[in-house]
Structures are given as C-alpha cells and as structure tokens.
Amino acid sequence: MPDDQTQLYADTGDVQSREEQKKAPLFAGHVKVYPKKVAGVVRRYKWAVLIGLLAIYYLAPWLRWDRGAGVPDQAILIDLPNRRAYFFFIEIWPQEVYYLTVILIVAALGLFLATSLFGRIWCGFTCPQTVWTDLFMWVERLIEGDRNARMRLDKARITTGKAARKVSKHAVWLIIAFATGGAWVLYFQNAPSFVVDFFTGQAGVGSYFFVGLFTATTYLLAGWAREQVCTYMCPWPRFQAALLDEDSLVVTYQSWRGDPRGKHKRGTSWDDRGDCIDCKACVSVCPTGIDIRDGIQLECIGCGLCIDACNDIMDKVGRPRELITFDSERNQALAAEGKPKRMRIVRPRTIAYVVVLALLIGAMAIGLSSRSTVELTLAHDRSPLFVTLSDGDIRNGYEVRILNKTHEEGLYTLGLDGIEGATMSIAGQAVDDVIEATLTAQPDSIASYRVFVTVPAADLTSDRVPLNFILTDVSTGATVRGEEAFRGPEP
Amino acid sequence: MPTKVEKDALTGTETTGHEWDGIKELNNPLPRWWLYIFYATIVFSAVWVVLYPSIPWLNGYFGGILGYQQREVIEDQIADARQAQAQFLDAIAESDLTALSEDPDLFQFALTGGEAAYNNNCAPCHGLGGAGQANYPVLADDVWLWGGSMEDIHHTLDVGVRWEENPDTRFSLMPAYGTLGIFDRDQIRDVANYVLTLSGQAAPDPEAAERGAALYAEQCALCHMDDGSGDRLQGSPALNDQLWLYGGELEEIMAQISAPRHGVMPAWGGRLDPATLNMLTLYVHSLGGGE
Numbered sequence: 001m002p003d004d005q006t007q008l009y010a011d012t013g014d015v016q017s018r019e020e021q022k023k024a025p026l027f028a029g030h031v032k033v034y035p036k037k038v039a040g041v042v043r044r045y046k047w048a049v050l051i052g053l054l055a056i057y058y059l060a061p062w063l064r065w066d067r068g069a070g071v072p073d074q075a076i077l078i079d080l081p082n083r084r085a086y087f088f089f090i091e092i093w094p095q096e097v098y099y100l101t102v103i104l105i106v107a108a109l110g111l112f113l114a115t116s117l118f119g120r121i122w123c124g125f126t127c128p129q130t131v132w133t134d135l136f137m138w139v140e141r142l143i144e145g146d147r148n149a150r151m152r153l154d155k156a157r158i159t160t161g162k163a164a165r166k167v168s169k170h171a172v173w174l175i176i177a178f179a180t181g182g183a184w185v186l187y188f189q190n191a192p193s194f195v196v197d198f199f200t201g202q203a204g205v206g207s208y209f210f211v212g213l214f215t216a217t218t219y220l221l222a223g224w225a226r227e228q229v230c231t232y233m234c235p236w237p238r239f240q241a242a243l244l245d246e247d248s249l250v251v252t253y254q255s256w257r258g259d260p261r262g263k264h265k266r267g268t269s270w271d272d273r274g275d276c277i278d279c280k281a282c283v284s285v286c287p288t289g290i291d292i293r294d295g296i297q298l299e300c301i302g303c304g305l306c307i308d309a310c311n312d313i314m315d316k317v318g319r320p321r322e323l324i325t326f327d328s329e330r331n332q333a334l335a336a337e338g339k340p341k342r343m344r345i346v347r348p349r350t351i352a353y354v355v356v357l358a359l360l361i362g363a364m365a366i367g368l369s370s371r372s373t374v375e376l377t378l379a380h381d382r383s384p385l386f387v388t389l390s391d392g393d394i395r396n397g398y399e400v401r402i403l404n405k406t407h408e409e410g411l412y413t414l415g416l417d418g419i420e421g422a423t424m425s426i427a428g429q430a431v432d433d434v435i436e437a438t439l440t441a442q443p444d445s446i447a448s449y450r451v452f453v454t455v456p457a458a459d460l461t462s463d464r465v466p467l468n469f470i471l472t473d474v475s476t477g478a479t480v481r482g483e484e485a486f487r488g489p490e491p
Numbered sequence: 492m493p494t495k496v497e498k499d500a501l502t503g504t505e506t507t508g509h510e511w512d513g514i515k516e517l518n519n520p521l522p523r524w525w526l527y528i529f530y531a532t533i534v535f536s537a538v539w540v541v542l543y544p545s546i547p548w549l550n551g552y553f554g555g556i557l558g559y560q561q562r563e564v565i566e567d568q569i570a571d572a573r574q575a576q577a578q579f580l581d582a583i584a585e586s587d588l589t590a591l592s593e594d595p596d597l598f599q600f601a602l603t604g605g606e607a608a609y610n611n612n613c614a615p616c617h618g619l620g621g622a623g624q625a626n627y628p629v630l631a632d633d634v635w636l637w638g639g640s641m642e643d644i645h646h647t648l649d650v651g652v653r654w655e656e657n658p659d660t661r662f663s664l665m666p667a668y669g670t671l672g673i674f675d676r677d678q679i680r681d682v683a684n685y686v687l688t689l690s691g692q693a694a695p696d697p698e699a700a701e702r703g704a705a706l707y708a709e710q711c712a713l714c715h716m717d718d719g720s721g722d723r724l725q726g727s728p729a730l731n732d733q734l735w736l737y738g739g740e741l742e743e744i745m746a747q748i749s750a751p752r753h754g755v756m757p758a759w760g761g762r763l764d765p766a767t768l769n770m771l772t773l774y775v776h777s778l779g780g781g782e
Binding site: 381382383384385387388389390391392395397427428450452 | 592618619620621622623629631632633634729732733734777779
C-alpha cells in the first residue's frame with residue numbers, strides 16, 4: 001500500500017500550480033502548462049461549442065445566396081475592391097458602415113451581459129483563442145499522449161520516436177492553422193473560385209500574404225502562446241473585475257465545504273475536515289495552470305474543466321459532487337452560513353444591459369428594414385457661388401449624385417421645392433428650364449449630374465435661401481429630399 | 492557613480508545606485524531580443540551608407556554605389572503617368588469636339604484635364620469655375636463677346652483677344668469718344684443715359700436719354716446695333732442685357748465711352764498643346780454658359 005492514499009484517486013505526480021513553481025518574483029518566467037485530459041458535463045459542453053463554432057467558421061464562406069445576375073452569390077462576403085459588404089439579405093455600402101459599429105457595440109454589450117450573469121463564459125467556451133487552443137491541445141494529446149506522457153517526452157533525450165511525434169504534431173498544427181488562415185480570406189473572396197486560384201498560383205499577392213499571416217498567428221497563438229495570450233496579451237481579464245459582481249456565476253472552489261483540506265485515507269472519518277483531499281486534479285487539468293482553490297483570479301478563464309476533474313474525484317471518494325462549481329460570491333457567503341442559496345438574475349446591472357441592447361438592436365432593425373435603396377447627395381458649387389445671367393436672373397450650379405443601391409437601372413424624377421419660379425437645366429441632358437426632370441442611374445452605382453437652377457431675381461428674398469431637391473423613384477414611388485442653399489447677390 | 496555595488500536583497504540583482512524617494516532601480520540587462528534588433532539596425536545602417544546617398548561633403552555628397560536619386564524616381568513616375576495618359580491625350584487632340592463630348596470616358600478625362608489646365612492658366616483672371624472678376628469676363632454666364640459654341644470658344648482660346656503677336660487674333664476697338672474729342676462731356680452723358688434705357692432701366696435723366704438716342708444711332712448702332720444687341724462677329728458687346736463688364740453705373744458707362752478699356756487675352760495656341768486646348772474648350776463650355 002502506498003503511503004499516500006491519494007495516489008489511488010489521482011495521478012498527482014509533482015503537481016504544482018504555476019504560482020508555486022515560480023522562482024524569480026519579479027519576472028514571470030514562462031512555465032509550460034501540461035493540461036490533463038478530463039471528461040464530464042462541462043467538457044461535453046465545451047466540445048459541442050467547439051465543433052459548432054469551428055463548423056460556422058470554416059463553412060460559412062461556402063454558403064450561397066442568390067442575388068441575381070452580375071452580383072456575388074456568396075452569403076457572407078466583404079467585397080473590398082467593389083466597396084460592398086453582403087450578409088445574406090443585407091447589402092451594405094461603405095457609407096453605411098455604422099451598421100458594423102452597431103454590431104460591434106451590441107457584441108460588446110452582449111459580452112458585458114453574459115459576463116455579469118455567468119462570469120467569463122466567453123473566455124472559457126467561445127473565445128477563438130480558447131477554441132483553437134483546445135483544438136490544438138486535442139491534437140497534441142492524440143500524438144504525444146496525456147499530461148504525464150508529454151512531460152516525460154519533453155524531458156527525454158531526443159530520439160527518432162520523439163522527433164517523429166514532435167514533427168507530426170507541428171505538421172498537423174500547421175495544417176489546421178493554414179485552414180484557419182485560408183478560411184479567413186474566403187470571407188473577402190468568392191470562395192469556390194478563390195480556392196482554385198489560390199492553389200494554381202493565380203490569387204493576388206495580398207491573398208497569399210494574409211493567408212500566410214493568419215496561418216502564422218493561428219499556429220503561434222494556439223500552439224505556442226496559449227494561456228499567455230489570456231494572461232498577458234488580452235485586455236479583457238483586466239477589466240472583467242468591473243463587470244462581475246457578487247451575483248455573477250464564476251468557477252468557485254467551495255472553501256466552506258472543502259477546507260480544511262488534506263490527504264484522506266480510505267475508510268477514515270470525514271469529520272472535522274473538508275471534502276478536499278488536496279489531490280490537485282483541478283490544477284492538473286487547468287489549461288492556464290492555476291489552482292482554482294486560490295479563489296477568483298486573473299488567469300482563470302472560467303472554462304470549468306476543474307469542475308469535471310473534481311467531480312470525478314468526489315465520486316471516487318464518495319463525497320457529494322460540485323465541490324468546485326459555478327456559483328456566485330453571495331451564494332457562497334450564504335452557504336457558508338448554512339442559509340439557502342438564491343440566484344439573482346434580474347439585477348439593476350443586467351436590466352440596464354438588456355434595455356440598452358434591446359434599444360440598439362431595435363434601432364438597427366428599424367434602420368435596416370427601412371433602409372432606402374436610393375440616396376441623394378448634393379454639393380453646391382464653391383465657385384462661382386452664383387451667376388447673374390444676361391436677363392438678370394440668378395443661376396446656381398449643383399453636383400447632384402444619385403446612389404442607386406438596387407441591381408436594376410433606376411429611373412427617377414428630380415423636382416425642386418422651396419423657391420417660387422425656380423427652374424433647372426441639366427448639363428448634357430438637353431433639358432432646359434424645367435421644373436421636373438427625369439434622370440437615370442446605372443444598377444448598383446452612383447450617377448452624377450450637373451444641375452443648374454435658375455431663379456428670377458425678383459423671387460429671391462435673401463442672399464441665401466433654402467432649396468429642396470426631391471428625388472422620386474419612379475418604380476417604387478419612394479422619395480428622398482435633400483436640402484441645399486440657393487445663393488444670390490445681397491438684395 | 493556609486494563606488495559600492497549594491498545588490499537587491501529580494502532578487503540578488505545589482506541596483507543602479509539611483510534612488511528616488513526610497514525606490515531603487517534594478518540594473519537588469521536589456522532584453523536580448525531588443526539588443527539583437529538594435530545590432531541589426533546598426534548593420535542595416537552600415538549597408539545603407541554604402542548603397543544609398545548618405546554622407547555630405549562640403550560641395551556635394553556621397554551618392555551611394557547604387558546611384559539612387561529621388562529626382563530620377565519622380566521623373567520616371569511622371570514619364571509613366573504621361574505614358575498612361577497618352578492614349579487619352581492623343582485621342583482628344585485628334586478628335587472632333589462634338590464627337591468628344593459624346594464619348595463618356597474621353598469626355599470625363601477631358602473635363603478633369605481641362606479643369607487642371609484652367610486652374611493653372613485661366614483662373615488668375617477668369618476666377619475658379621469661370622466666376623470672373625472685376626473687368627474680366629465671367630465664363631459661367633450666358634454672355635459671350637466672341638461666341639459661346641465649342642468652335643467659337645476653341646478659336647478664341649487659340650488666337651487670343653487683341654494679342655498682337657497673333658495676326659489672326661480676335662480684335663475689336665472702340666474709338667475713345669472723349670479722349671479723341673468726338674463727343675463732348677454732355678454728349679457722352681446723353682449717350683450713357685440712352686444706353687441705360689436699352690437694357691430696360693430708367694435713365695437718370697430722361698431728357699438726356701432722348702438727346703442721346705440720336706447720337707447713338709449715328710455713332711454706336713453700327714457696331715452695337717440699333718437695339719443694343721451687339722455683334723459677335725465684330726466682338727461688340729451687347730448693351731441691352733443686365734451684365735456690364737466694366738460696370739453698369741452711369742459714371743462707369745460714361746468712362747467707357749470716353750476712354751474705353753480693352754481687355755487682352757494671350758493666344759493659347761502654341762503655348763498649350765492641341766489636346767489641352769480641346770480639354771480647356773470642353774471645360775469652359777461646361778461651366779454653364781456653353782451654347
């Protein structure tokens with residue numbers, strides 16, 4: 001019988017948290033983390049989220065969406081050369097990039113809401129850094145074995161076997177990284193034709209550069225940097241403290257139940273001691289190499305794998321599960337005093353986030369659904385501001401641009417409003433001194449017209465009179481108005 | 492410099508000996524990655540000094556063994572740009588002006604090029620956008636001394652106005668009725684009063700206008716026509732409109748009758764190449780007054 005009973009329950013080896021292994025107090029020398037394989041409910045959720053997210057990422061560029069002839073049929077496409085962004089039924093021009101801003105703000109607020117409710121579930125489950133690191137670790141385990149095997153392999157002298165394992169691990173990592181970097185570029189190119197171009201050497205230099213860049217970053221961040229990204233590079237852990245409160249669910253070691261901790265011999269009493277047998281299973285599975293029993297800390301990404309590891313041990317020693325669990329600070333305080341727990345989801349903080357989120361999403365939905373397919377922009381000539389004609393009338397020149405966002409040729413009428421007696425002539429259109437003109441704009445483009453507006457001097461009341469241009473889409477009847485000034489001499 | 496090397500108790504690292512409010516600075520070495528980059532920049536600069544212009548002499552500089560010069564680069568770029576524009580410019584130089592305005596690509600190129608040429612050569616007198624200024628004609632209005640069709644504009648640009656170096660230049664001359672003693676001061680006032688009525692304005696002195704009518708018919712109508720509509724063939728301005736190049740007040744009209752001012756424009760043919768002349772014509776024609 002080994003002296004140390006816990007050997008039966010967990011493979012403790014010389015498990016140390018990273019804090020314990022640090023020698024120099026001022027510089028954080030990198031301590032390599034060897035997370036151990038773990039199974040359980042949380043791990044199953046993590047696998048499901050990982051598969052779902054990776055499927056979306058790799059497959060989304062291949063979705064097709066019919067928009068008619070001459071228009072890209074890729075469902076999600078940012079067409080930089082043609083200055084258009086497509087997202088299923090939505091098509092956005094560069095000047096509408098504020099939709100993207102709103103999406104980013106909504107994403108940030110959603111993150112705040114999720115964090116105040118459930119702690120860092122973004123970090124633990126859905127962050128790309130976590131997802132790809134998890135995938136890379138899975139590959140590493142398949143090739144090099146579990147925690148102890150990997151530690152032995154790293155310490156062992158170089159042999160053919162070790163070299164083969166290392167080389168094949170990095171090769172698989174690089175293939176995944178290449179697929180990741182390649183898929184990124186597909187969001188900016190027509191995926192099917194681009195893949196052919198890419199492998200036949202026909203793609204642009206920029207495409208090869210970005211595929212290379214994102215291959216390199218994926219390989220380095222998920223293969224080498226891993227938890228250091230979360231601990232040192234990412235700003236999110238720094239301000240999460242401001243988003244968490246005593247009701248947020250975080251991965252928690254229930255110290256009131258676990259302490260005093262210590263080794264436990266099978267068959268001995270559990271009286272006057274905690275449930276924690278100090279087996280360090282929670283430390284050995286942690287992807288960031290910390291000891292959750294030290295409490296909430298910057299490095300904890302909230303992935304909950306320690307919960308699975310501890311439940312496994314609790315089952316083996318015959319104590320209740322959930323010694324480590326998702327719980328709030330308030331509940332822990334209540335539980336320590338023996339009072340019943342209560343979950344507070346509706347709090348001023350969460351209400352505020354939900355209200356702002358609803359407002360933003362509502363505003364964007366209204367904006368998108370009432371988005372005009374035609375826009376009018378006006379520019380008054382800078383010089384001359386006005387011209388006096390031979391009969392004393394005053395004429396102003398305008399650059400009138402019609403943005404036709406549809407994929408058919410647009411037919412419009414342009415009218416004037418605001419000044420009695422105003423007439424217009426359009427350069428190159430053989431229309432002179434009319435009150436309404438018919439104009440066209442090519443599909444998906446901007447038509448530019450020079451419009452001269454003439455007003456009898458007697459009808460001008462000041463040297464600056466507002467003048468409205470009214471553009472009516474003949475096919476839909478939709479109108480857009482643009483206001484400009486009509487300038488004249490001082491009366 | 493401190494004479495005694497002091498070591499930090501916690502880390503065992505030397506301190507620099509500097510102390511600020513009890514805080515001492517550890518003398519840690521520079522990070523290696525930083526040092527390597529620093530050395531790399533030194534090597535880079537040494538290579539640069541040999542290859543590129545680098546060291547100033549008293550009367551010149553060391554040009555580098557590659558012989559690189561930014562002036563040559565910009566000259567190459569200008570030559571490339573000229574090369575790229577050549578096909579448009581050749582087409583514009585050879586093209587008929589009306590046909591030119593019907594080819595959207597060429598027309599757009601010509602308008603842009605015309606605007607650049609206009610701003611360089613014409614805007615000082617005629618103003619940006621043909622806005623004109625005192626004593627210089629507005630080009631954006633509907634009044635033309637020598638005609639506003641493309642052909643007329645092109646010809647005026649080509650030969651200039653009262654530009655003596657060009658024998659074909661547009662030329663008109665009004666006698667100085669006051670200076671030459673043809674009219675006395677009262678007669679000039681009478682004629683000026685009448686001229687004001689031609690454009691529908693009330694003469695300040697209706698009786699003088701009546702007297703002026705006879706003088707006008709005798710002396711002025713030959714060029715300015717009976718109704719004051721002017722004659723573009725002779726370059727005589729219309730007097731029956733609301734626009735006055737040299738001012739529309741009674742005194743200003745009298746001054747112009749007494750000692751007329753005559754504007755001069757250089758002949759641009761020969762100064763500017765045919766393509767630029769064509770582009771300028773299209774641009775000026777597009778300003779709002781083109782006929």
